[in-house]
Amino acid sequence: MESLHQAWNQSKIYRAILILAIAWFVLRLAFQLIYATGLFPDLMGDSALPADLPVYMSAAQHFQLRQSIYPQDLSDPTYHYPYSPPFAMLSIVLFWLPARWVAILGTLISVILCILIYTQWMQIFQRLKFDNIIKQMAWTLPIWLIYSAFWGEIVYLNIGILVALVATLLIKCVLEERLGWAVLLFTFLAISKIMWAFPVVLPLLLARRRFFFKLAALTGLAYLALVGLTMLVAGPNYVIQQYGE
Numbered sequence: 582m583e584s585l586h587q588a589w590n591q592s593k594i595y596r597a598i599l600i601l602a603i604a605w606f607v608l609r610l611a612f613q614l615i616y617a618t619g620l621f622p623d624l625m626g627d628s629a630l631p632a633d634l635p636v637y638m639s640a641a642q643h644f645q646l647r648q649s650i651y652p653q654d655l656s657d658p659t660y661h662y663p664y665s666p667p668f669a670m671l672s673i674v675l676f677w678l679p680a681r682w683v684a685i686l687g688t689l690i691s692v693i694l695c696i697l698i699y700t701q702w703m704q705i706f707q708r709l710k711f712d713n714i715i716k717q718m719a720w721t722l723p724i725w726l727i728y729s730a731f732w733g734e735i736v737y738l739n740i741g742i743l744v745a746l747v748a749t750l751l752i753k754c755v756l757e758e759r760l761g762w763a764v765l766l767f768t769f770l771a772i773s774k775i776m777w778a779f780p781v782v783l784p785l786l787l788a789r790r791r792f793f794f795k796l797a798a799l800t801g802l803a804y805l806a807l808v809g810l811t812m813l814v815a816g817p818n819y820v821i822q823q824y825g826e
Contacts, residue, residue: 582703584719595720602723609727610692613735617684630684631738636662638680641672647819651826665772666823667807670814684738691735694742699725701749708756744774752780758792760799767800772807 588595617631640650640662650669651662662669675683699718706714734741747766754763763781770778781800784793812820 584703584715585722588716588719588722598723602726606726609732610688613688613692613732614685616736617681617688617738619681619684630680631687631736633737633739634675634680634684634687637672637740638675640664640669641675644669644815645673647815649826650823664774666815666820667811668772669823670811671772687738688735691738691742694746695725695731695735698742698746698749701746701753705749705753705756708753740773744770744777748777748780751778752783755780755783755792755796758789760792760795763796764799764803767796768803768807771800771804 589599619630643650644666650666678686699722703715703718706718731742747769751763751766751770754766767778767781781793781796784790784796808820
């Protein structure tokens with residue numbers, strides 16, 4: 582964070598802009614939490630929940646009832662469920678708290694995840710000794726605080742922010758050759774958004790083929806183990822049917 586400290590000390594204009602961005606961030610978060618409480622059902626739909634949260638909860642409920650997770654009618658993409666059966670099983674944790682509390686906590690967690698994405702990329706660039714990029718990251722912090730794409734994901738409570746953080750951590754683990762964590766992160770991407778697993782090709786680009794094959798093999802075993810656990814919970818026939826769908 583030395584680069585942030587330097588940027589703060591070097592420019593009064595930067596300090597003023599950063600203070601305004603932080604004030605905007607706090608105000609935006611306050612409105613976001615009010616939004617998550619369901620005080621504006623006309624804006625949020627009949628469920629009065631962030632748009633993507635009911636999709637995850639519906640899939641988890643259908644999994645519990647051994648019903649079809651994947652809708653046959655895809656005319657409304659809002660209700661399309663593009664994740665795997667193991668992800669639906671893990672989504673059952675959403676029922677541990679009332680839906681309203683899940684929305685509020687999910688909003689706060691998403692903000693924390695955004696902060697972690699920023700700090701983790703600072704660490705990655707520091708490891709690679711990209712000093713100029715680190716400085717740019719510091720000077721553009723106000724933009725990060727008001728970046729509409731992240732706030733848009735938070736509005737819907739989409740897992741996109743979590744997936745972006747997992748992909749970031751996967752890059753870091755691959756660069757550091759931390760096999761265990763890399764397998765865990767790769768497995769999560771495999772059951773959720775596999776297209777975000779692009780960091781696994783880094784070992785090939787860095788001529789570390791042995792690490793790549795270990796990562797691929799162990800992730801394959803971890804995925805199969807997770808599918809096996811899903812079958813133990815819901816039954817083999819049901820899980821196989823859901824993969825077919």
